[in-house]
Amino acid sequence: MARILTLEDQLGGVRPRALPHPEPARGARGQPLDSITSRVECFIFPVVLCFGTLNDDVYMSQPPGFIDRDKPSFVCKLQKAIYGLKQAPRAWYKELCSFFLATGFINALSDTSLFILLHGDTSIYLLVYVDDIIITRNQPTAIRKYIDMLASRFSLKDLGNLSYFIGVEVTKTKTGILLTQERYITDLLTRHMMQDVKPVSTPMSSTAKLSLHSESKLDDATRYRKVIGSLQYLMLTRSDIVYSVNKLSRYMHCPTTEHWQAAKRILRYLGGTRSHGIHYSRNNVSSLHAYSDADWGGDRDDFSSTGGYIVYLGSHPILWSSKKQKFAVKSSTEAEYKSVSSTASEVQWVTLFYPSLESLFYLFR
Structure with a gap:
């Protein structure tokens, strides 16, 4: 895994994870505390x-009802x-x-x-x-x-x-704020009649080998595309499904039954973790660092690689992505360097308004 450090050399990284929904902070009379x-x-x-x-x-x-008679x-x-x-x-x-x-x-x-x-x-x-x-x-x-x-x-x-x-x-909360999309997930599951399905512990099977021509094509791809489109919006607060959603987004033009089963597995995973989100603590170190990673030739159709990154402000994740690389590469080192390059571009973009982020961070302390 390639690691990029900027502004701080000695900061230990924190791996991304979804946090459970804590109880809101309340006072003696049950009223929410100022936060x-x-x-x-x-x-x-x-x-x-x-x-x-x-x-x-x-x-x-002239609009109907306002047409000049003359x-x-x-x-x-x-x-x-x-x-x-x-x-x-x-x-x-x-x-x-x-x-x-x-x-x-x-x-x-x-x-x-x-x-x-x-x-x-x-x-x-x-x-x-x-x-x-x-x-x-x-x-x-x-x-x-x-x-x-x-x-x-x-x-x-x-x-x-x-x-x-x-x-x-x-x-x-007592220690900061929690960003979730629980209501959005509930509406999504209800819309596709999966609100009472049995949950799973991971969004995608580790042994899944998806390809463009796996199993038979769906007769109507509309529902699949709607689900994937909805899941893409969930990536605002759910970095744990970014890789899985990106993987399934590649087959929106011609989805198969295997792709649909993989999409339903993500919905089952969300059903058991709908209250998870991102917690931003008011006690945070104001430093910027990032991680990147990539596989090598993981796509079974064109043997391209998939790169990903996550950028932190202290222990707070602020940017993350998983994306298929445009061209096939000759080695895992080349795939890693392409991922590092993308991550460095994002870090450079963040540093353009880093002073604003830093002063905003101190505003909330």
């Missing part, structure tokens, strides 16, 4: 795509973006970005959805995902001014302390 997420708030824009200003000339037919053949020239317009997401982001930059925020170069405000002893971090916003700060009173400014410009709905964000559940 990290008490400093993290979530907001939503109810009509997000209607705010973007269009710079191009865009015309549309000029029914006329078209409308749009001044603002509307739902269904291809330019709407870009126009909305430009509008929002311009507002944040005008109010003193800076846009992170390595991640355009992250906005940072550092003014004196005040630190505010703002993360945008379409119409959802997460805001955190080091001083409770500092953020109110910016929230009021945001509400005066856009229609804004305050969802309170962060507990659920784009399918990820955020649970406060």
Whole structure:
């Protein structure tokens, strides 16, 4: 296994694992105690795509119910973006970005959805995902001014302390926060009628030898593709299924019965570990390090190799991936070096905004 160390030479690595769901921290009267997420708030824009200003000339037919009786053949020239317009997401982001930059925020170069405000002893971090916003700060009173400014410009709905964000559940604990997707897994199992199946201890059999032509093809591949697509979203918090899901994703164009059995095994594994997730402790060492690994010619169809990596900030996993290499290699050493190269690229990307991550880490201590 190849190991990459950056910023710290003497830091021992921690292997990735799924943690069980701990009980939320509670006080004497049963009320949740203040923790990290008490400093993290979530907001939503109810009509997000209607705010973007269009710079191009865009015309549309008169909508049903609003047709001018005197000029029914006329078209409308749009001044603002509307739902269904291809330019709407870009126009909305430009509008929002311009507002944040005008109010003193800076846009992170390595991640355009992250906005940072550092003014004196005040630190505010703002993360945008379409119409959802997460805001955190080091001083409770500092953020109110910016929230009021945001509400005066856009229609804004305050969802309170962060507990659920784009399918990820955020649970406060005595030692930090736990990110899980238990509700998403339950819905997935229910949708495919596997909520009461017998669980297994691993997502994939160690003796599985999958190939493109193994067993007979599925008559209808729609269900297989839906399951794999859903599992790919689960990889946000479940690094333990990354390799298995990546393996099965290679056969989405022509799945067989063996591939479908392997996909159901992952669902059975999730059924027994649906409360597992990633725990981020408030007591963490602020150092960056990574691990990489690769097999050699593991694919039975084209003999290409599979590489993987995981990047840690202290003991917290922040990036992970398992991906088939594009070309076959002549030795295991070459496969390892290709994996190391990919890992080094990811570490370099993280270092671009590492100072922001480091100050955000100290904000939560």
